[in-house]
Amino acid sequence: MHTAYIGIGSNLGERDVTIRDALELLASDPDLEIVAVSAIRETDPVGVVDQPRFLNAAIRLTTQLAPGLLLERLLAVEQQLGRLRDGERYGPRTIDLDLLLYGAEIVDEPGLRVPHPRLAERRFVLEPLAELDPGLVVPGLGPVQALLAKLE
Numbered sequence: 544m545h546t547a548y549i550g551i552g553s554n555l556g557e558r559d560v561t562i563r564d565a566l567e568l569l570a571s572d573p574d575l576e577i578v579a580v581s582a583i584r585e586t587d588p589v590g591v592v593d594q595p596r597f598l599n600a601a602i603r604l605t606t607q608l609a610p611g612l613l614l615e616r617l618l619a620v621e622q623q624l625g626r627l628r629d630g631e632r633y634g635p636r637t638i639d640l641d642l643l644l645y646g647a648e649i650v651d652e653p654g655l656r657v658p659h660p661r662l663a664e665r666r667f668v669l670e671p672l673a674e675l676d677p678g679l680v681v682p683g684l685g686p687v688q689a690l691l692a693k694l695e
Contacts, residue, residue: 546604546605546644550643552586552638554594565640575616576604578605618640621639624638644682
């Protein structure tokens with residue numbers, strides 16, 4: 544089994560309901576086992592700042608799926624919940640599921656980079672990761688606590 548960390552966010556519609564629905568869909572997948580979910584935080588948007596605030600959290604799960612297949616499952620859940628990927632990058636979205644970490648692996652292939660390429664720049668990602676595992680080490684980048692300290 545592999546441990547993966549997923550970022551989850553929403554800033555359109557009933558954000559808390561959408562996040563709960565995403566968690567239920569992930570939990571119902573027989574190839575995924577949700578181990579823990581961080582607290583949900585309300586955060587300011589990054590990139591395109593003229594949009595509603597986000598609710599963000601992180602999920603720790605275990606799976607035997609390879610990273611690419613796990614990403615496919617995440618994208619399928621987004622689609623089920625009405626996510627359209629035809630809008631502005633970093634723009635508003637009903638749901639966003641990002642594969643942040645996949646064990647100690649570094650993946651760099653078309654359409655998938657793990658650790659998530661902007662993970663170290665985003666407090667709204669690092670804080671939930673630190674909550675789920677204060678000793679977590681991000682492959683190639685170092686301890687999540689040290690990455691978080693750099694943002695202060």
